Structures are given as C-alpha cells and as structure tokens.
Amino acid sequence: MTEPLLRVRDLKTYFVTEHGSGTARAVDGVSFDLYPGETLGLVGESGCGKTVTSLSVLRLIPEPPGHIRPGSFIEFAGRNLLTLAPRELRAIRGNQIAMIFQEPMTSLNPVFTVGDQIAEAAIVHQRLSRRAARARAIEMLKLVGIPDPAQRVDHYPHQMSGGMRQRVMIAMALVCHPKVLIADEPTTALDVTIQAQILELLERLQAELGMAVMLITHDLGVVAGSADRVVVMYAGQVVEQAPTPDLFARPLHPYTVGLLASVPRLDAPSRARARLHGIPGQVPAASDWPGGCRFHPRCPYAWDRCREEEPPLLDASTGEPGSHTVRCWLLTEPQRRTGRPGS
Amino acid sequence: MSVWNWLAVGGAAVLALVAVAEIRRRTGTGSSGRRFFRHPSAAPALFVLAFFVTVALAAPLVTPYRPYVQIDITRLANHAPSTQFPLGTDPFGRDVWSRLVYGARISLGIGALAMLVAVTTGVVVGGVAGYFRRWVDATLMRLVDVGLAMPRVFMLLMVVALWDHVPLTVLVLLIGLTGWFGTSRLVRAEVLSVREREFVAAARALGAEPARVILRHVLPNAAAPIIVSAALGIGNVMLLEAGLSFLGLGVPSPAPSWGNMIADGWPKMAVAWWASTFPGLAISLVVMALNAVGDALRDALDPRKETA
Amino acid sequence: MAAWLVRRLAASIAIVWAVVTLTFVIVHLAHGSPCGQSDGRPVAPETCAALIRRFGLDRPIGIQYVKYLGALLRGDLGESLALHRPVADALAEALPNTFTLTLTALVIDFALGLALGVYQAARERRFGDIALGNAALFVNSMPTFWLGLVLLLLLAQWLRLFPVGGLRDLVLCPRMDSLPCLADFAWHLTLPALTLGLVGAAGTARYQRAALLEVVRQDFVRTARAKGLPERRVLLVHALRNALLPLVTLFGLTFPFLLTGAVLVETVFAWPGMGRLAVTAILQRDYPVVTAAALIASVMVVLGNLLADVLYGVADPRIRVRAT
Amino acid sequence: MTSSSALVDVQGLVKHFPGERAFFGLGRPRAVVRAVDDVSFAITSGQTLGLVGESGCGKSTVGRTILRLIEPDAGRVLMDGLNLLTLGGRELRALRRRMQIVFQDPYGSLNPRLTVRQTLAEPLAIHHLATGADAGRRIAALLEEVGLDPGFARSYAHELSGGQRQRVGIARALSVEPQFLVLDEPVSALDVSVQAQVLNLLADLQQRRRLTYLFIAHDLAVVKYIADDVAVMYLGKIVERAPAPRLYAAPRHPYTTSLLSAVPVPDPTAQRPRIVLTGDVPSPAHPPAGCPFHPRCPHPKKDARCHTEPPALREVAPGQLAACHYAEEPL
Secondary structure (H helix, E strand, O other), X not given: OOOOOEEEEEEEEEEEOOOOOOEEEEEEEEEEEEOOOOEEEEEOOOOOOHHHHHHHHOOOOOOOOEEEOEOEEEEEOOEEHHHOOHHHHHHXXXXXXXXXXXXXXXXXXXXXXXXXXXXXXHHHHHOOOHHHHHHXXXXXXXXXXXXXXXXXXXXXXXHOXXXXXXXXXXXXXXXXXXXXXXXXXXXXXXXXXXXXXXXXXXXXXXXXXXXXXXXXXXXXXXXXXHOOEEEEEEOOEEEEEEEHHHHHHOOOOHHHHHHHHHOOOOOXXXXXXXXOOOOOOOOOOOOOOOOOOOOHHHOOOOOHHHHHOOOOOEEOOOOOOOOOEEOOHHHOOHHHOOOOOOO | OOHHHHHHHHHHHHHHHHHHHHHHHHXXXXXXXXXXXXXXXXXXXXXXXXXXXXXXXXXXXXXOOOOOOOOOOOOOOOOOOOOOOOOXXXXXXXXXXXXXXXXXXXXXXXXXXXXXXXXXXXXXXXXXXXXXXXXHHHHHHHHHHHHHHOOHHHHHHHHHHHHOOOOHHHHHHHHHHOOOHXXXXXXXXXXXXXXXXXXXXXXXXXOOOHHHHHHHHHHHHHHHHHHHHHHHHHHHHHHHHHHHHHOOOOOOOOOOOHHHHHHHHHHHOOOOOHHHHHHHHXXXXXXXXXXXXXXXXXXXXXXXXXXX | OHHHHHHHHHHHHHHHHHHHHHHHHHHHHHOOOOOEOOOOOEOOHHHXXXXXXXXXXXXXXXXXXXXXXXXXXXXXXXEOOOOOOEHHHHHHHHHHHHHHHHHHHHXXXXXXXXXXXXXXXXXXXXXXXXXXXXXXXXXXXXXXXXXXXXXXXXHHHHOOOOOOOOOOOOOOOOOOOOHHHHHHHHHHHHHHHHHHHHHHHHHHHHHHHHHHHHHHOOHHHHHHHHOOXXXXXXXXXXXXXXXXXXXXXXXXXXXXXXXXXXXXXXXXXXXXXXXXXXXXXXXXXXXXXXXHHHHHHXXXXXXXXXHHHHHHHHHOHHHHHHHO | OOOOOEEEEEEEEEEEEOOOEOOOOOOOXXXXXXXXXXXXXXXXXXXXXXXXXXOOOOHHHHHHHHOOOOOOOEEEEEEXXXXXXXXXXXXXXXXXXXXXXXXXXXXXXXXXXXXXXXXXXXXXXXXXXXXXXXXXXXXXXXXXXXXOOHHHHHOEHHHOOHHHHHHHHHHHHHOOOOOEEEEEOOOOOOOHHHXXXXXXXXXXXXHHHOOEEEEEEOOHHHHHOOOOEEEEEEOOEEEEEEEHHHHHHOOOOHHHHHHHHHOOOOOOOOOOOOOOXXXXXXXXXXXXXXXXXXXXXXXXXXXXXXXXXXXXXXXXXOOEEXXXXXXXXXX
C-alpha cells in the first residue's frame, strides 16, 4: 500500500467538565491512517468522540475547555499538525485539509454572500484577486451543481434551501483543491432525497478531484454506500477498523455487531413488527468511562478479563496484516462467542 | 459617633458576611447556585447589598443622630469627615453618615417597591399578550410601543409639573407604572418561545387548563429573564429617583433620600465635597452590586446551560 | 424595501399620535378643574379664566382635542406661562444645543464602547477584560448627574481645565463666528458630552462584549477558522459583522437614555438645552413648556427607533433581501 | 380503508397557515402555506399507520390537528364515531384522555423545572385518576412498564439521557390510559442502539395495551418495523397509501419509489439502483400546479397532463391508493 496522507497516532483530546471538577476524555488514544484518494468512514453513536476527533485534526477544538494532550500525533505531509505554529497551521487549513459541517444553516455566515464566502479561502491561500476569486466562486458553484451560478453567487445563505447550503459548504471547502476533505455528518440535517444528492455529489467530486475523504457519520447505511474503509468508535476509542466489505461481512467487535443489529433495514424480509436487537444500556459519560474494556457493561459476552483489563487493538485480518483490527478479548478466546447478542 | 455605633456597624458587616455565606451554602448544591457563585463579583455584590440592607434596618443602632437633626448649624455645617462625623456634615449641619443610613431605607425601599410594581405589571401584561396572542397581543404591544416612545423622565416631569406636589406613594407608583414596558416585552418574547416548546403541547394534550399551563409550565420556564430584569430594575429605579430628587422633583426634602443628599451638598461641593460624594458613591456601589447580581443571575439561570 | 419603509413610517406616525393623545389626556386630567389645584392652593380668578380660555376648557372635550391636534400640526405648541413667548420659539432655541450635546455624547458612547467591547472580548477573562469590565460596570452604575458633578469638581473647579458650565464665554464670544469661538464652544461642550458619553460607553462596551462572545461561539466562526483565516480576520470580519447587529438595536435604546441623561447633565452644566428648559419650566409650573418638551423627546425617540430599524434592515441581509 | 372497525377516522383534514402578517398585524398576509391539504385516512383499532414524508410535508401538523393542538380549518376527525373537531369543554377533555402524543425531541418535551414524578403526577391529577400514595404506586408502575427504574422519579429531565427522557415521555402519554397514540418522530432524535430499544418498547406496549398508533416518521426503514399500513405525504397531500408489505414491495407512486431507493442500506454488497431526485422540495406556500411532484418526478411518461391536472388519490391495486396518473406503470 502507498504511504498514508494523514497519520493519526494516540490522539487524546480532553475537556474540563462543566463543573470544573472532572475531565471528560472525549477522545482517548485514537489512531488511524487516511490514504490518498480513499474514503474513510468514521462511525459511532453520539458521544463516541468522532466529531471531536475530526475537529482535533485541524485543531478547531475550543481551548479552554478542551485541550489535546501532549503525546498525541497527527502527521500530514511529514509534519505534526499538533506542534505547528499557528501561521503554518493556517496555511494548511482550508488549503490542503478542508472541512464541511453538519449544519449548513449555522455553518455559513449569514451576513456575507455565498460568493464572498467561497472566494475568501482562495484570496487568502492562493492570493487571487477579488475578480479572479469571484470567477472561481462561480466556477465552484457550477461544479457542485447549483443552477444559475452567476446569479447565485450574490445570494445570501438564508435565500437557499438546506441542500443548496450544503453544496455551498462543499464548494467553499473545495475551492483550493485540498488533498483531504473532512466531512462531519454532512447529510444528517438533510432529508433523505437531498442526502442522496449530496452523497452522490461527494462521490463524483472525489473521483474528479482525487482527494481523500474522511466521512464522519452515525449512519451505517451511509458508510456502506460510500466508504472504502471504516473505523468504528466507542467511548473515545477505536474499537474496530476494517475495509468496508470486510466489516459488514465479518463484524467482530460485539459493539459493531450490536450496532448493525440495531439498524432498521429496508432490505429486511417484509415482516412488519420484527424485533430489532439493539444494545442494552447506554453510552457512559465521557468523564466516567468504565474500567477494563469500555464496552463491557453492555456486552453480552463480557467476563472477568473484560472488566479488569483494557484490550488493545488486536489483528483479525484475513488479508493484509493490520487491515482488520478489533479491540476485544474475544479474539483471544473465540469459543466464548456463542449465540446471538441481545437475544 | 460612639463606640457602640462603630460596634453596630461592625456587627452589620459580620451579619452580612454570614448571610452571604449561608446563601452560598444553601444554593451551592444546585447547578444554578454553583454557576451564580462562580461569577467573580457575585459574592462581593451580595455582600454589599446585604450590608446596606442590614444597616438600613438597624439604622437607629448604627447612627449617632436622627437624619433631620441640624446639630449646630453655625459651627458644624460642612464639617470635614472626622471620628465624630465619619462622613462629615452637610451644609445644613446634619451628619452625612446618619442621613446616608436612613436614606438607604428610602432609596432601597423606593427601588424595591417601584420595581415590584413594574415587574408585576410587566409579567401580567407580557404573559397575557404572549399566551393569548392575536388581538390581545397586538393591542397590548401597541400600548407598550407608545410607553417606550416616551422617555420616562419626561413623562414623570410632565406629571410632576401638572400636579404640583406629588406624594411619595404616588411617586413610587408612577415610577413603577412607567417602568414595566421593557419587562413586558421581555416576558412576552419568553412566553412566546416557551409556549412553542413541546412540553407545553404535551400538557395541553393531557387536558391541562390554560391557567395551569401558564402557571406551571410557561411562567416558571420564562422566569430567568424576569428575575434578571428585576435585579437590574431596582438599580434603574434608584438612579431615576436620585435624578428626580436631585432636580427637586422627587422625594420631598428634607427626607434623606440619596438623591436629595447629593442635591443638598451640591451647591457647596467646592468646599465640602463629602456631602455629595458619599451618597453618590453609595448609589453607584449599590447599583453596581445589583448589576453584578443581575449578570451572575443571567449566567446562572441560562436554560441553555441546564442540559450541560 | 420602499413598501416596508412606508409601513414603518406609518407606524411611527401612529405612535406619535398616540403620545400626543396621551399628553392631551394627562393635561386634561390635571386641569379638569383648573381653579382648585391639587394641593388646594387657591388660584387667582384671572389666572383661572386665562387657563380656561387657553385650553378652551369650556368647550366639549372632542373639540378641545381637535383644536389641540390642529395647533400641533401648525407647529403651535402653545404659549409659555413664565417666558411670555411661544413655546415653539423657546424650544427652537434650545433644541440645537441639546442635539449638539447628545450627538457628541452618542459618538463618544459608540466609538469608545465599541472599541472597549471588542478589546474585552478578544481578551476574554484575562486581566484587561476583567479590569475594564469592572470599571465599566462601575461607571455604568453611576447616576449620570453625579458623575457630572464629580468631573465638574475635579476638572473644572479644582484643576480649572474646563469651564464650570454654560454654552460659551459670553463676553469673549457673544456670537459663534470665529475659530477661537468655535474652540471655546467645544471646550464648554467637552465635560457635559463626556459625562453623558462615558456612562453610555460603559453600557455599550458591556453589551458589545457579550454580543461578540456570543457570536464567537457560533458555527460559522468555526467555519471561518477551518478555512485558514487569520484570527484577526475571523474576529474583526466574520464575528464583528454579526455582533454589530444587536448593537443597532442598542442604538434605538440609546436615544431615550441620552435624552434622559441630558435633562440632568444640562442642569448640572448649565447647558441651555431642552432638558434644562424643561426643568426650569417645572420649577415655575410652566406646563406648556414641559408638555412640549415631552412631546419633542418622544418624537426624537420614535425617530431614533425608526432610524435603528432602517439601519438594521440595511445591516442584516436576512431582513434587507426579504424586504425587497 | 374506512371500515367499521376504525378507531380513528380522519376525513378531508385541511390546515392552511396564513403567512406571517408583515407588519403590526395589519399588513397583507404572506402567501398561505398549505400545510395539510385534504388528508384522509383511517386506523383500525390495535393497528399502526405509518405517516411518512420529508420535512415540511405536513405530517407533524396532521398529528397535532388530530389532537386539536392546532385547530384545523376543515375536515372531520372521528374517534369511535364522535367528531373531535366539533366537541367542546368536558367532552373534549374526556376524549383527550383517550388519545395522547409522544414527541420527537426528548429534550424539549419534558418541563425542565419538574421532576419525573411531578411530570407523571400531573395528568393523574388533571383527570382525577390518583393522588398521594396511590399516585406514587401508579408512577412506579408506569416507569417500570417503560423500562425505567422507579428511582428515576426523583430526577429532573436534564439528569436523564435522551433515551430515558423519551421513555418518560411515553410514560406520561400512557398515564391517562389512552387507546390511541400519535407518535411524532419518537425515535428520530435517538442513537441507533437506543432507537432500537424504544421501537421494541413501543411494539411491546402496543401488544400489551391494545394501543392504536399513528406513527409519524421520515425514515421508511423505521416505519417498516412498526406499521401495518403506510401513508406517504408530499407537500401536504397523501400521495400513496397501502398496507405496509405492498408499499415496500411494489410502490406505485414515483415519489415513494424514489424515497425507498434513497434510504441507505447498511450492506455494501447490496447496492440497489439509486434514483436521485433532482431539486428541492418546493415551498408549500407555492406548490406547483398539476401534480405537486411533477417538477422532480423521474417517471419517463411524465407529460403535460402532470403539469396541469392534479391526480386524484385512487385505488390502483387492492387496498393500495396512489395519486399518480401513471400509477399503473410504476417506476
């Protein structure tokens, strides 16, 4: 395989809690790689740390209350983003690594036209003239499939629909042709028909521009359709990581299995009121992760070792070594996996 | 001032400290209370208020003279601050400290009473307008527009000019009744947003009567800005009262309101700066404390922080 | 936008009309029986007759009201009882002075308040913010006239840096027709305008700081950072443009505040404006002047609000674009 | 579907919102928003109707007008033959006990100033069902029924997780022992693992208490697990209505077909042909003439008729209704 574009190692992003008394370990030792041209899906439920991970890459965590612990390491183009001077970091933000967010409504500045907002990054990073930047903005609007781009460029965000705004966000992110696009729940706030449009657009743009995409989502269906590889997060950690076909065909972590069993499926046999399996209990608070394996209180297979000792990421690959890793002791004692979880 | 007076003042300070500590202990367990006291000036501000309230209540103990007593008009007018007159005497030979303490009763009392009138009216009008909407809302809010269009001081000046002498109770009522427009707008906006929340719809679906919905579901959740505006409102009334009294149109002289005291000392300001300065400082300090408490309350009661 | 403006204007006129009616009602209530005043002081029969004639109190109330409106429309604000001249003339003399004072104060208020607010927000919870915040809170809590007295005492009476009051030096400059006289006018203006402006600026700074900190937490500011913009541009372009919107609302609220303050500040500094005129008139029970001053003040407040609304419309594309 | 066993029968429901009046309540009202435009359906006792559509299609307004949380402009809502919309005072209150609602946002649906106990005690008090120790017992039983420890009675809403709040919301609705529940996107704000728990709970409760549900949702996959019949809404109108198995197996309206194809399936090997609709949902204030779906319709036979003539909702297969001129030739 080629060299990774983005190498995240042992990322720890902690927050001081509201009452100032504790520490929320929102992201607690996350490692993964992003390869050129691929789409990496980062999946998990709310509170698992996926959004904090994505914000940490560009150091967009509000400090205070958050801070990235020393020892964390995010390598991009041979440099550790976490130790760059603010000026050098800014040269990468929006230029080589760009981001789009969940809420296109609030993520766009209401008092500037979409054209100005798209042009801004080109003016700052590529020193384009205002006129050239405006032309680029129109070009970008066309690229993301907005009709009448020459008129739309002078519109304000509130004059557009949610789907259009998300297209504007994408245009804004891609104006400098970044190598990496971080998409944080880009379709969560949108209707399903609009979601399909945006996902298709992202797919097309990735093929045309050849960038790597880090797709953060809670929706396993979106991941199955769009991602090449998947990282599953739970309680601030990576619990399973595999190529997409492998993960869906052979999920190994009980959390991944439970998550898959929880999703209502359109392709399930047509029997109304079938029961979903779900996972008992709920995600613990980030200031109070359970000891041992963090999933053990909800795991149907947990035994003493799970309560006492935190499992490392173990290799479960059938193909290339390290391609499928799982943070679960079951891998050492596969005979304990009997019956279906949740039943 | 006698030793006993000094001791009483010290006692008042200790009492105020104890009161603040007690409030802190009682509310410190809730998240709102913790947020309130996390505000750096919350505790000092509460202490200032508690101290002024205590000395005002215990006025006869902490002061050596009655507020109206002209001690010795020929020899003791404009006497500089000394151990006998800690804040000096005014141009009429009255003890500034004694008048300041008795004045606290008047100034704080007017502030609290007028604010009560204003906030009550504002809550009722704003609540009714916000809950019933339609023409009730339209009518009341147009009324408020008119009220807000007329600067309060001019409205009061007009009334005072036309009616000649206005008794203190009427003045308080007037200040209160000209001060609810802003509050009613605030309450209305809050009620409008709360009534759209789903727990209100749930209560209605369960068959709750409008009165129950308003009193149990809407108003308690709209209370935060009301409380904040009440705290700020007392300060505003005190400033207004001071201004009116300064113009000779407020509390009738020789009653020792803080505004009157500034007015009394003003003509001799160049030779006896203390007579106007200390009451002015007292007003500023109390209003500042009220503003600080208002700020802290705003943070503490912010519902957006409730879920965190 | 034109249609919106026309509607907004109509509403303003309606409010002014309501205020006029209100003053009429108050005056009428007070003079229901002009010959026996509220404190029981007897009124001379000729004064009583004059009052009845002046207000046409022998006529039906409807007619009185129409006549009152008609007079107002002609710019007739009545006759001053103490000055023995039309109220409109007296006000016309005083108003420019009040305008000069309040507008200068307004500039100080917003320029200083904005600068302090932005500085404080950028230094959130650091020393500069906390020190300035407490100072602003204190100044904002002072009675305006008392701050005036303190400044007067310190800078005028003790240090003699400024005159103790008045509009200009009447001996040296009977008319304002030369540069030195203009400077003299500015010198007289400094203290009262500073008094009024400082208290306002303290409030504006508090408001602006809060508005900016609120905006900084919003998503689009994060977007601006994610684009790689310098922090300066994030704060001063993306955040400030949005934080200025609530300030426009404050602008509308500042008018009543400044006019109220002017009444007291003009009295302290013997500044011959509308406020001082009104206060002097009250002491002489010259209610036509007071009523007229109240009316004018209301009109100014309504105009201020109208201006604020228009500004808001211009500043906020969400309103501007929808209104077209 | 208007059968004699229908518990709830909605006929010709209409709700138009006047646009916000521009100014002072005096200006010209803006264009009327046709939130609900002639909607009819019936729900058989003990069954679930899934009401599906994208945001702004009017599905939530339907749910709320049925309970008269919003007053409808026209139509009838019959419950056991009584028209809810003409009732007043006591009768309405009595009927309200029989129908309740569960909301989407578990954070907004509980009064933050009340404890769980107070929240649940209120309906009992309003309807004089229980007081004192009796109420305490019923509250404990309710909490257990929705899968919560009775100890939660002392908690405030902000001390609970989203799933727990939603359970309290369900318990509150159940406290007055209703027969009919409007479930307004009850699981869409929840994480998938919790969503599964709550869906299972709702299914259990329906069985145990013989409840009738109107299940409002935007997610066709969720609806598949709970609904007996499904109605699809677009711009204030029902465009297709059918028994669930039929609708999922053989949709007749091109909108239903597109909606189904847009739902992502968590299976990378089963990538079905995806129909990506172009454009946005038009504003309900300015619905297109003719068939409201025509500007986005991918049907190859789309023609001038679709632009001018609004299709009626008609039976195109046994039990299956669709509002499309070409429903006989589905996509």
